[in-house]
Amino acid sequence: MEQAYPNPQDVGIKIPPNLQQERYCAGFRHGLEGGHLDRVEYMKQSFREGFRASKLYLRELRRSRGILEFPARWRMRMKVA
Numbered sequence: 663m664e665q666a667y668p669n670p671q672d673v674g675i676k677i678p679p680n681l682q683q684e685r686y687c688a689g690f691r692h693g694l695e696g697g698h699l700d701r702v703e704y705m706k707q708s709f710r711e712g713f714r715a716s717k718l719y720l721r722e723l724r725r726s727r728g729i730l731e732f733p734a735r736w737r738m739r740m741k742v743a
Contacts, residue, residue, distance in 0.1 A: 667694045675715050686712035693717050 670677060670690045677686050689712025692704070699705065699713060724730075 665695075667691055670712065670715060673719055675719065677710070680712055682706075682710040683708075685709045686715075689713040690716045694720065 669687060677683050677689075685706055685708035689704070689709035691712075692709075693713040693716025698711075699710065704710070704713070
C-alpha cells in the first residue's frame with residue numbers, strides 16, 4: 663500500500679520563486695519518506711531546500727501531536743583484548 667504524502671502547498675509552505683518547483687517537491691517528498699542526502703543529485707539547492715522544509719514540517723507536526731523528541735540512538739563499540 664502506497665503512502666499519501668502531502669505536497670508543500672498542501673501544508674502551507676510557499677516555494678520561493680528562485681527555486682525549481684519540481685526539484686523542491688521531490689526534496690520535500692524525499693524528506694518526508696525519511697531519506698538521506700547521499701547522492702550527488704540531492705545536492706542541488708532546490709532539492710536541499712525542499713528536504714529542509716520537510717524536516718522542519720515534521721518537527722512542527724510532532725510537536726503539535728505532543729512528541730517532543732525521540733530517544734537518542736546510541737552506538738557502543740567494544741573490543742575484546
